[in-house]
Amino acid sequence: MTDTTITPKRTGRIAGIPFLGEAILIALVLAAYFLFPYNLAFLTRILIMVLLVLSLDLVLGFAGIATLGQAAMYGTGAYAAGLFAVHVTGAPLPGLVVGALAGAVLAFISGLVLMRARGLTLIMLTIAVASICHEIANKARDVTGGADGLRGIRMEPVLGLFEFDFIGKTAYWYVFVVVFVVFLLLKRLANAPLGLSLKGLHESPERMAAIGAPVYRRLVLAYTLGGGIAGVAGALAAQVTQLVSLEVYSFNLSAEALIMLILGGTGRLYGAIIGTVIFMTVHHVAAAADPFNWLFLIGLMVLGVVFFLPKGLAHLPTALTRLVRGRT
Amino acid sequence: MSLLLNILIDGVAYGMVLFMISVGLSVTMGLMRVINLAHGGFALIGGASCHWLIAEQGMSFWLAAPLGVAAVVALAWPLERLIYRRIYGFGDLQQVLATIGLTFLIIATVNRLFGSSLLALTLPDVLAQSVDLGFRTLPLHRLIVIGAGIVVIAGLWLLIDRTRFGIRLRAAVDNRATASAIGINTGLIYSATFCLGAGLAAVGGILGAEMLPIEAYYPLRYMVLFLIVVAVGGMGSISGSFAAAIALGVLDTATRYLVPDFGTIFFYACIILFLALRPNGLWGRTA
Secondary structure, eight states: OOOOOSSOOOTTOBTTBTTHHHHHHHHHHHHHHHHOTTOHHHHHHHHHHHHHHHHHIIIIIITOOOOSOTHHHHHHHHHHHHHHHHHTOOOHHHHHHHHHHHHHHHHHHHHHHHTTOOHHHHHHHHHHHHHHHHHHHHHOHHHHOGGGOBOOOOOOOBTTTBOOOSSOHHHHHHHHHHHHHHHHHHHHHHHSHHHHHHHHHHHOHHHHHHTTOOHHHHHHHHHHHHHHHHHHHHHHHHHHHSOBOGGGGOHHHHHHHHHHHHHHOTTOHHHHHHHHHHHHHHHHHHHHHOTTTHHHHHHHHHHHHHHHOTTOGGGHHHHHHHHHHOOO | OHHHHHHHHHHHHHHHHHHHHHHHHHHHHHHHOOOOTTHHHHHHHHHHHHHHHHHTTOOOHHHHHHHHHHHHHHHHHHHIIIIIHHHTTSOHHHHHHHHHHHHHHHHHHHHHHHOSSOOOOOOOHHHHSEEEOSSOEEEHHHHHHHHHHHHHHHHHHHHHHHSHHHHHHHHHHHOHHHHHHTTOOHHHHHHHHHHHHHHHHHHHHHHGGGTSOOOTTHHHHHHHHHHHHHHHHOTTOHHHHHHHHHHHHHHHHHHHHHOGGGHHHHHHHHHHHHHHHOTTOSSOOOO
């Protein structure tokens, strides 16, 4: 807040070296591929969650729209891609486009109403939208399969070349490429005028209105973009698991995505990735070690982050340097 | 006609339970500006300890219920002093996160102690018996719930409107800094209000166990419902919470009776419409 740099700092650049972050990211994904060849399904799930959390980062971290209903767009993308695969074609890439469109359309329509509200009311409304979607999917049994889930999704090879295999190698790389492309686009967006204007809205909507920015339209636009990305995440989940269940609309999904984002640090694209990987890993290990009490560990972790690292793990290096140099 | 009366009685009883659980949430939100997602946890702890006292210790309901409420108040006091006091200063999202963390801890603890099955509260025979109202019979329990709700709203009105504590509380809600500057011990007001809200949530949890069954995931399952009551009623408004709780109770019951297939959709659609038109709730002040 207090530092008033004239040239805005470029988001997503580590130590000032261009593409260092991307190189590390690719190295880590490669390393994970060779280190955990039997956990590819889990790694793929992490990547999909990264995409969902990135979409939340755009909506919440950049534009400052407090939402607990990102699952609405994720789920709609999943159902749209699933139904598209069942009824039209099993080609994955058109399915992604359909998922993105479905998420974006839902976000746009609901955003027209939601973006007029703020604070608790806004949070409530986003939850209500997800609940309505959940209920509609539950009732439209003929279309969605209701509580049994949408079955019968058969995927064709990616680009007609790479067949989905049993171990999930293709799925892993397919999901990674999609997530990586979206990540690059978001990084570009973060430094583009639109991204900066969204950050401005986050800091002070009144001032942005005063300098002539169309606040409401920008918010709807950000929410729609975030919805589209969440839709892609849902579509990926549907294509990779070949099943869509009502769980895609669950409140827990929205809440966990929020926890992951704040854990990593909002408004930082790398924070969204770090938070997701750490949360999913702790969740996975804790649930495997103690299927009944893992929630306790998660609760402690969440409280620990809020009390000791309020700006998220992405802030840890800064916090540590500050500690070493003495409090400034 | 009798259908209408049925909806009214069930809806009002349901609304009373919602009111008792949510009113504490509304007041703490209005007073401390804290989005306390763990509030349903107090209802759960009240219900779970009541269940334990009845089922394991063989106490009667009449003894177990007050003890359950007392246990929650005894827990809420140190919790407010040690944890919540630090949460007040956080931003919105940090508050949401911290209280979700607390909710997880409560759920995991109850899960560890009692398992994830339903925790039944056996009602004494007197309460389980039916009363004939002319157009239908209903368990005496429902009438007790409605009566308890009326007692709570009357008691709160007396407390807020007629006592010195109430004056100070209202002053603190209106303007915390000024209230503290003219010598009101706002810290004490916070603690007392927090404990009162938690205690009322426990009463609601215990009395409402028939309608909102007690189990480990209770705080997450009904969190949205309680928050909706607060959002519709307007933060910090007791009469708003009361009106909202009764209206939502009746609305929810009516949609279940009349359009059972689309009850939830209709319910949430009404909420969205209402909140879109009145984002600050019924009597909400612009924050």
